[in-house]
Amino acid sequence: MQYDFDRPIDRTRDISIKWSPQLRREMYGEADILPMGIADMDFPTAPAVARAVQARAAHETYGYGYLAPEFLDACVRWQRERHGWDIRPDWIIYTPGVNMALVCALEMYTQPGEGVIIQSPVYYPYYDYVNGTGRKLVLNPLVNREGRYEMDFARLEELAADPRNKLMLLCSPHNPVGRAWTRAELERVGRICLDHGVMLAVDEIHADLVLPPNRHIPFASLSPELAQHCIICTSPSKTFNLAGLLVSDIIIPSDEIRAAFRKKMAPYYLWPGNFGTAAQIAAYTEGGPWLDQLLDYLAGNARYIADFLAQNLPRVKYRVPEATYLAWLDCRDLGLTPEALWDRMLHRAKVAPDNGVLFGPQGEGDGFLRLNFACPRAQLQEALTRMAGALGDL
Ligand SMILES: Cc1ncc(COP(=O)(O)O)c(C=O)c1O
Structure with missing residues (x-):
């Protein structure tokens, strides 16, 4: 079956952070701005997923659910088939989204005032997790080598050796720089x-969105020793556009860490929702062929951006990402301040990507824009054309 990713959908009447006219006015000062930021997709989910949710809705009772065997088995199969990672059903824990699980990990392994190692520029809520819980932000900035970001291992070693730094939050694949880290x-x-006793909370929410021929390596599959030293946070929410269903799979191979995580979450009495469960089972059972076509389409969009920029905005630097549907555009050669760049986006282009400034507290994202390309190509073309119009005089 051929899926249609070119079909535009009107999301303006959706209760959507990205598309609500009222929120766009509040956030950007323009209700009709073209939103190209917030990381959800302007594609409908896989038809099998939509059908499963509709069937669940038709049932008309929406009582408490639980982590049912068919839910857990679907997740186990998915990890094995898509990523070659063998997990056990009882390793899986539910939280309503990955953010909550990461904060939980952070509170389990650090006390207020202790350090959390984070590699910037990164998904900006990480800074809020740390600052909002009174922990200390310890940055190991990534090194930008002509658009390809790499880790600074020497600095990481130094930071890990400091006994006050107890946890590392690893984003794998890495949002916004698009790296699928190698083995x-x-x-x-x-x-x-391991050498320094630093626990790892690994955010693999973009794992299924690695663009071939790149591959996702599940962190806990690297070795039995590392499997016992991490909390893996993953989810079908980015992959199948289910963020509004509050789904996640928190996978913890270590009995001890899992028991501690469960204990910490127990007082909240969290149950997976009816619609999230239905969606997730369908996604992980029937969604593979749809996802393969999605990845092809996304790869086409990623290349489209490269061609468009080469022809129309050659001073904007961009490297096709290895993973995610996010383009990290380096606009520094345009010679604008980050404020002027943003002002041109909002008021001249009337396009709202994410402002790179948000992604780095030490200026790591200044002069960058993060453009979400999970949308029909015509919408991407419109956004880029408007951006070129707003920057073309430089
Ligand atoms: C790297 C990363 N982690 C976590 C999240 C949020 O996850 P959730 O909506 O499951 O809390 C996002 C959303 O964009 C993300 O990009």
Whole structure:
């Protein structure tokens, strides 16, 4: 079956952070701005997923659910088939989204005032997790080598050796720079953290969105030793556009860590929702062929951006990402301040990507824009054309 990713959908009447006219006015000062930020997709989910949710809705009772065997088995199969990672059903824990699980990990392994190692520029809520819980932000900035970001292992070793730094939050694949970390890179991070007793909370929410021929290496599959030293946070929410269903799979191979995580979450009495469960089972059971076509389409969009920029905005630097549907555009050669760049986006282009400034507290994202390309190509073309119009005089 051929799926249609070109079909535009009107999301303006959706209760959507990205598309609500009222929120766009509040956030950007323009209700009709073209939103190209917030990381959800302007595609409908896989038809099998939509059908499963509709069937669940038709049932008309929406009582408490639980982590049912068919839910757990679907997740186990998915990890094995898509990523070659063998997990057990009882390793899986539910939280309503990955953010909550990461904060839980952070509170389990650090006390207020202790350090959490984070590699910037990164998904900006990480800074809020740390600052909002009174922990200390310890930055190991990534190194930008002509658009390809790499980890600074020497600095990581130093930071990990400081006994006040107890946890590393690893984003794998990495949002916003689009790296799918290699086995060698992940092994090196793992070795450093093991040697210094630094626990790892690994955010693999973009794992299914690795663009071929790149591959996702599940962190806990690297070695039995590392599997016992991490909390893996993953989810079908980015992959199948289910963020509004509050789904996640928190996978913890270590009995001890899992028991501690469960204990910490127990007082909240969290149950997976009816619609999230239905969606997730369908996604992980029937969604593979749809996802393969999605990845093809996304790869086409990623290349489209490269061609468009080369022809129309050659001073904007961009490297096709290895993973995610996010383009990290380096606009620094345009010679604008980050404020002027943003002002041109909002008021001249009337396009709202995410402002790179948000992603780095030490200026790591200044002069960058993060453009979400999970949308029909015509919408992407419109956004880029408007951006070129707003920057073309430079
Ligand atoms: C790297 C990363 N982690 C976590 C999240 C949020 O996850 P959730 O909506 O499951 O809390 C996002 C959303 O964009 C993300 O990009």
